[in-house]
Amino acid sequence: MRRNVLVIDDVKEQAEGLSKSLNAQIQGCTFEAYYLESQILDAIENRFYSLAIVDIRMDKYEIDGIEIVKKIFEYNPLAKVIIVSAFKGEYFGQLKELLLSGKVIDVQDKESISVWVPKLKLVIDNYLGELDKDPSEINNALLQMYSETKNEKDTYIKGERFEHFISLLFQSIGFNKVEKRVKDTSLNEVDLIIRNDIEDVFINKFGKYILIECKNKPKESVSKNDFIIFYSKLKNTNGLAEFGIIATTGKIARTVFLEAMRESGDSKKVLFLSNFELIKLIKAEDKLFTFKQIIDDQVKG
Template identity: 70%
Template structure:
């Protein structure tokens, strides 16, 4: 798993300066500065990160750092937060509940870089060292999120949560950009589009994008018709996507497998992720290797 850090501040120069300084101090992490309202919310909801460095005061914004942190905890079950601020006293009361969550690594004052960067470096490296040694915390968070997703009663929220869950899974595999609910030129809606930007020669053979169709139906099978409709979306992608993933919290109907075998000679491939494969990905120590193993097991037939 990549070590990816969002650096969130309302001041462009501070976000970019801190990102640059930390990039020079820590070699095995990616630091992404975000400093505009819309960009911050978009990054929180759609980008992969396992740590966010958040400034508390955000002058001129419609929200402050407290709101940002709560949003992170809401949408990313395995992200931790490192709070940095020169105004901790102003937010003391609001901070108490966040600190009790166990998801805040530390609260540090902003200082001159020669003093501040070593402190940040120590906290960040210790966190990622523990994460590398034991991935169970992330796996347990994904498993809990998956369970809640399957048990959701509201039909709309059920689909929305499943899509968000799968975006987290694929970001944890290593994909940086996941787009949700995209409507193409032919008015077809695709649940998720993944930019195939993982540095892997095997996955690189499957085109620039990977399309994902999400079916949160724990007690139902994915039908032959679901497969045919999704296959047409891949065929109409102008060659940008050669790999599709039909994901379900339930199972794949037998007639769907038969239909997949009929088109197994086609260049475009569709991989099935049923409940069994999803749980394999959640529990895997190396999620990229597990994902490729799932593809290997199906690519001849599908």
């Protein structure tokens, strides 16, 4: 699976220069430069990344790198961080707190690109190599997040957390861009829209986008009416999405499957992910392969 790494610095030239050099040096990774405050915050919440390289000193913004790292830990429990600072003494107390999290894999000084990139490459190669050999760390983080989401008592927070969990789950499968709470062309609100940019012939046949509806109601089943409303949204995408997913921590009513069978002749397809399928995906070592298996089981033809 291709890995995404965020390169975060308040100086455009430094962010772009470092990401360009790392892209040339490290295969199987995409290094993305972010240097505007709004752009940085949006990327932290909405992009998927295995790692972030964060400059602590940010004189141009109200926030500093310490706050950015904390936001990364909050929004993406699957990611690790390399901290960059020429002012480690100034941030010693706060850095100590971050290091105790176990999510910071290195703290490095800024140097000239020619000297610095080989040092970064060594750290990044070691981390990603360990991640490829043992995916259990990501799986455990997803499982913990899913458990906390299911156990949340506040209905509104529960719904938000479930959407965020589903977003990270699908990004861990390999989808790099997931947008939340999007209105389609008919002004219907969709919980999540995945940009289908994954490099897989089987997945690519489902159109440019995949719609996801999230139902975090463990005591209620997804109903036939839920399906009909969602299917209508799928039909109103003007061909941009041929595939939709209804994800739930609860169950799918039998009438939903019957209704889906009635629509099986249509080119639009809907996949159902209940607790069983979600756990299967969380625990899978090869999540893309498992995802395709689930599609095969439900949406053959």
